[in-house]
Amino acid sequence: MTQFKIAFFDIDGTLADNELPRDLGIIERIPSSAKEALRQLKQNGIEPVIASGRNYLMLQEFATELGVESLVASNGTQVLYKGKELACYPIPPSLLKETMLAFDQQQIHYIIETPDRFLATSEKVATEDAAAKYIEYVTDIKTLPADVIQLIVRLEDRRSIQIKNELLVAEKVAPVVMDVHLAHVSKATGVHEILKKLNIKPEEALAFGDEENDLAMFDAVGYPIAMGNACDALKEKAKFVTSKVDEDGIWQACQKLGLVK
Known part of the structure; x- marks a missing residue:
């Protein structure tokens, strides 16, 4: 062996x-x-x-x-x-903004993840998520962190989410959670x-x-x-x-x- x-x-x-x-x-x-x-x-x-x-x-x-x-x-x-x-491997800023805008339009709630920070614009997500103690609730993100490595999506009533840009992938990491990061x-x-x-x-x-x-x-x-x-x-x-x-x-x-x- x-x-x-x-x-x-x-x-x-x-x-x-x-x-x-x-x-x-x-x-x-x-x-x-x-x-x-x-x-x-x-x-x-x-x-x-x-x-x-x-x-x-x-x-x-x-x-x-x-x-x-x-x-x-x-x-x-x-x-x-x-x-x-x-x-x-951070997500390029233009790609990140494009994805966040698409999620906002579809009313998909997400958490912005960097190696040492979590941000959420949804107070519900920021306070009720299992990782709530790590999450900062912000009403508006004027300047995105340069080192965003993932977007964490709670599926809620969705079975999955679709990512249009082939540079990104949405991976199921738990029954109700998908992580969005660089596809490679x-x-x-x-x-x-x-x-x-x-x-x-x-x-x-x-x-x-x-x-x-x-x-x-x-x-x-x-x-x-x-x-x-x-x-x-x-x-x-x-x-x-x-x-x-x-x-x-x-x-x-x-x-x-x-x-x-």
């Missing part, structure tokens, strides 16, 4: 149980077996990396507690190795950045995921693992489908591969 050197983990629905109340916080929603798996992986020379649609601000709060030093944040639009930024950027490009930095081959890498925004990441590693609660498309692409988050899926997969005891 291949000697694995690195393992990439999605958060929501993979490491963290989405069925538990969100007010528990992420670290409280991660099963103790998953935390132990990450600890043993690192102890056994396999570097754990978080690859998430979530922003660096959110991830850094608990990554250290999990012993994770490197992050593929915001769907690969920001990549950090041991706290130092490897890559960042993904968790996969973030994985490649980390692998290149560490001189690790794709076949020496594992990845765990559950949602559509993990599809590209699965193509970037040698051994993709889908959670039991994953979407069907991801299960079809996986080399192994483990149990659900709350059924110790991370631990069981690592145990099956002989990576933990």
Whole structure:
């Protein structure tokens, strides 16, 4: 069997149980077996990396507690190795304005995301979103930040949103959330950045995921693992489908591969 050197983990629905109340916080929603798996992986020379649609601000709060030093944040639009930024991909201002105008016309509410700020022009979104503590409510944005990496869209009564400009993509990251970012950027490009930095081959890498925004990441590693609660498309692409988050899926997969005891 291949000697694995690195393992990439999605958060929501993979490491963290989405069925538990969100007010528990992420670290409280991660099963103790998953935390132990990450600890043993690192102890056994396999570097754990978080690859998430979530922003660096959110991830850094608990990554250290999990012993994770490197992050593929915001769907690969920001990549950090041991706290130092490897890559960042902001949306060009003209493209951003064009997209925001189209959303405003369709009454689509969104959050503007930079590596270290969240802005919302909808008071409802700013105060009721799960990430409300990070969001600044602004009545009008006269000058857009130069480093906007994503627009986060709450679907509400929509099943999806359509992006007309092919330079952007809308990725489903949760049942009611889509992230809009540059189309050539993904968790996969973030994985490649980390692998290149560490001189690790794709076949020496594992990845765990559950949602559509993990599809590209699965193509970037040698051994993709889908959670039991994953979407069907991801299960079809996986080399192994483990149990659900709350059924110790991370631990069981690592145990099956002989990576933990």
